[in-house]
Amino acid sequence: MHHSDPHPSPPARHWWHSATVYQIYPASFKDSNADGFGDIQGIIEKVEYIASLGVDAVWLSPCYKSQYVDMGYDISDYRQIDQRFGTVEDIERLIARLAECNMKLLMDLVINHTSDQHAWFQESRSSLDSPKRDWYIWRKGKSVTLPDGTIVQKPPNNWESQFKGSAWQYDEITNEWYLRLFAKEQPDLNWDNRDVREAVYGDMRFWLDKGIGGFRMDVINMISKPNGLPDAPVTNPRSEYQPAASLYCNGPHIHGYIREMRQEVLDEYEDVMTVGEVPFTFDPAEVRKYVEPERKELCMLFQFDLFGIDMGSGGKFTPSDWQLKDLKSTISKWQQLLSFTSGAWQTVFLESHDAARSVSRFGDRGQDNRFRVAKMLAMLETTLAGTLFMHQGQEIGMANLAEDIPIEEYMDIETKGFLHDLRQLRQAAEPDRVIELKEIVDEVADQVRLKARDHGRMPMPWDGNKPNAGFSEARDGIRPWTRVNSDFDLCNVAHQEKFTHSVLKFWQRMLAFRRQHAETLVFGDFEPVALDNGPVFAYHRTPLAGSVNKSNNILAILNMTSNSNTVFRMPTSTRGDVVELSLLECSRSKNGHSCAGQTYTTGEEVLLRAYEGLVLAY
């Protein structure tokens, strides 16, 4: 089909538009063989549970062969499953088991970089004239003469790695440096090399042939590097290395490569879903390019405006004094920019394995309101337009690692890299005194406790009465690979399955509600009531103009604060009409069914308790 038609018909609907996707972090989901590590068989045992949530697909974080430097995002063989997780046959069984429950499997595609243990890199690094030399990005170092006359080798440019330090690694075998935007064990592939692209496409077909539903594409906007790899502007004068994302994201050939991948691989299969991770990209025009259907690139993407709301100007672990009005306007902005009507699709997400828990980030961090916050956020997410992604444990209101767990025990490479880097900077500034790690930890503890990736990676608490919270039957000195949070008696699946007013039951209910009202909630338009700094976030959802099925207008009203005496006045319709609204769902109802039935008229006041959310129809 050719798209020169000046009046394109509305975009086609696909299964993935109205899908909810459940992200599984395999190391921490369920351990079936008591080795302390989650595995695929463990996931298979929980398929019924996953189906009971009412989701349509599972996104499985990487479980390919890996050295685990970056928890599986350093892949050494795209066609093998790491033995700690199982085998390729286990994945086939998982695909089949999910299909029995009408769910699809999305695999994680990490192709900006491989592991340094990948055979491609081993070959590439072996000599300057290796046939795979050009598969990675090699450069000579820069010779710099120091004041005392000695000549030293510096990295080819000043880019900073995402995990701190230089983005270049010196390799003595050939006396050259390779680019690695992440860890030194994650060399970046050279996408400008046609053979690299072909090899990756082959690996993608390997999984598509097995019947997966699609891919989540890791940092897909970083695969095309700028010509000449120029230095980044100096924004952090205290550091030798500079943030360079604006240079290596959305590079010159990015859209060409994605379209090629779509044409040569993805379009050969039926209705494959793709979700691209697109960090550091805030310009709506740039974002839209990836997802306008007529451009034939990606189905949807993860855009990080909202996700970064609590990150200060000095990076993730610096504080930000974000306000509710910022949250409201960020959500509203992207809801309106990317919607079914606007012709470009989006995702809704508040958590992932790269982030802390939403109840801790967006709530008051106390135990009293924790589950109320979780339900209010569930109501928020299930009433927004886009494909909804939830991260394992979110459905039971998992919070950040408890304060009694020392930060020295946090294991993630990003957290460690950050602490290490800060310590080095301090040490350089104060050469006369030894700076201990403890001092650094104390200084940034609050931010790390709030935002570290570790919080999204702890074991699932399946049962509060079992060892390791039911995550693993490991014993005899074998322990789960990472700590089970110490609040598992308060927050676990078995407990929440028994109570009608649990967060888990609320998610199930709201996902069913979303499905029932998909015409409005998934496909419809979004209009905020007001974007002020008040405690309430209220917005209208209206079905598409000309929508065939007669669907309701919906109004969501969320008290985003702990103030239990929050008064809200019912608005008019989006057209300014006085309307009668009937309550459909209430996040703080006790009986498990909603407090449905009650009606309100425009102008009438309603009193909202702490973190209470209401959904009404008119």
Ligand code: TEU
């Ligand atoms: O993350 C992309 C990315 O840019 C991260 O460095 C992000 O900025 C950080 O996690 C925010 O805290 C992806 C994966 O999701 C992540 O787990 C990997 O570490 C990374 O790519 C490298 O593959």
